[in-house]
Amino acid sequence: MKSIFTFLFICLVLPIGYSQSTSPNTQPIDSNLVKLDEVVLSANAILGSKFQAKNRTGSAYYVSEPELLKFNYTDVNRVLRSVPGVTLVEEDGFGLRPNISLRGTSPERSAKITLMEDGVLIAPAPYSAPAAYYFPSVARMQAVEILKGSSQVQYGPFTTGGAINMISSEIPDTFSASLLASYGSYNSGQLHAKLGDSKERFGYNIEYLNFNSDGFKDLDNGGNTGFDKNDLVAKFRINSAPEKKLNQILDLKFQYSDEDSNETYVGLTDQDFARTPFRRYAGSQIDNMVNDHIQVAATYILDFSDHFHITTTAYYNGFSRNWYKLDAVTLNGDRRAIANILQDPIENADYYNVVAGNQNEASDALLVKANNRQ
Known part of the structure; x- marks a missing residue:
């Protein structure tokens, strides 16, 4: 319904205003003309x-x-x-x-x-x-x-x-296809593709988006501190014939996204932050967050008139993620939390040196916690 009203508004209203205001051979606009309010119908x-x-x-x-x-x-x-x-x-x-x-x-x-x-x-x-x-x-x-x-x-x-x-992105009124690609600092890239069309009784729009980066933080061992995210959306519309007195529209939407981020909660000591604010300690090199999201939605519009319509939406959202992050350091059986170590690196010098990669310890000295949620 929205596309029909938008089309009428553009085709019938705008050309009148354009010809009267720009053509040198027309008369001034009649003060008795009624200004129409914009009509927007969208679920x-x-x-x-x-x-x-x-x-x-x-x-x-x-x-x-x-x-x-x-x-x-x-x-x-x-x-x-x-x-x-x-x-x-x-x-x-x-x-x-x-x-x-x-x-x-x-x-x-x-x-x-x-x-x-x-x-x-x-x-x-x-x-x-x-x-x-x-x-x-x-x-x-x-x-x-x-x-x-x-x-x-x-x-x-x-x-x-x-x-x-x-x-x-909504289903276009006419055939439309686009491809956008960009590249920038820190090997940041984006790829965005869209394809869609509308017929008398059917319309669709399919969209894919990827954006990624190597990240702007400097990991001590030179690893990646960025992310990679994918997004796929597909929309389909089925509607009754325009000549029908009772207009009906069914919109179906499917969306899926996933993300892989080499992100950490580990910060820096005050002294290290003052020297190199974008540094990341070697101890945080395996910190990683992965997630995925899915949405399925169906919207049914029953349009009785210009002033009364009923919209019903049924949807499902599913989300899961797991974040592996450095939580503590254990030396000789003594476990100390990351926050306490970085808050007082002098009192916890041995633990700090392990986090910063200044000394080697047993492979199980760094304790990584997985925060898994669904």
């Missing part, structure tokens, strides 16, 4: 456009597709940095695990705000453990909607700070 959006965001009760902001394409960011922190009322705390430098705060809420893992993709709750276990390290890739999004204030209460479960809804 996956909470705002739909900058027009709706401007006229919405409360505080709303709409990051449009041209804005996202302008800089082609893969880091959601850079996308949201221009939005008023949003506070960001950097963590990994690539936006893989953002910390977002709206209206003063705690930013830790964005756990106190409502996160959605296409109107569906997207945080892992949103009612119990929303901070479990998954965030959609903003590089494949068509728009980002931010809603704060009283009108965001309906989107829960977190109704204090606000809601962020990311709209993934």
Whole structure:
């Protein structure tokens, strides 16, 4: 329904305004003409456009597709940095695990705000453990909607700070294919491919995104400190014939992503940070986080008229991850936590030297913990 109204609006309204305002042989615009409001019908959006965001009760902001394409960011922190009322705390430098705060809420893992993709709750276990390290890739999004204030209460479960809804690439009105590739510092690369089309009764869009980097931190043994992330999304639409009085639309969506990050929680002592802030100790060389996410969603729209339609969405989200990270050091049967070692490297000199790779010890001196969640 959205594509039909958008097409009519562009074809019928815009040419009239264009000819009257630009042609030197036409008369001035009649003051009695009625200005039509923009019509946006979408099951996956909470705002739909900058027009709706401007006229919405409360505080709303709409990051449009041209804005996202302008800089082609893969880091959601850079996308949201221009939005008023949003506070960001950097963590990994690539936006893989953002910390977002709206209206003063705690930013830790964005756990106190409502996160959605296409109107569906997207945080892992949103009612119990929303901070479990998954965030959609903003590089494949068509728009980002931010809603704060009283009108965001309906989107829960977190109704204090606000809601962020990311709209993934929609099925195009006509045949469309694109390929985007980029390469940059630290061997960072991106490959983004899309293919889609619409017919009278059927439409589809298939999208693949990969972005990766060797990382900007310097591991003592010269290892990789970056990541590799893949994202695949397929959308299919079946709709009734345009001449039917009762319009029906069925949208099917499949999304899968996986990530392999050579990331660590091990920090640096104050002295080492002052000298080389991007250093990583040799003891953290096997620290690694892997995760995968799958979503299957079906949206059924029953459109009775321009003013009344029913939308029903059934979805499944599955997420699993395991983070192997250096947790402690054991010497001569004495176990000491990493945090305590780095907080006082003089008192724990032998343990610090093992973490920093300054001396060799038994192979079981470094204790690695696996945080496995599903």
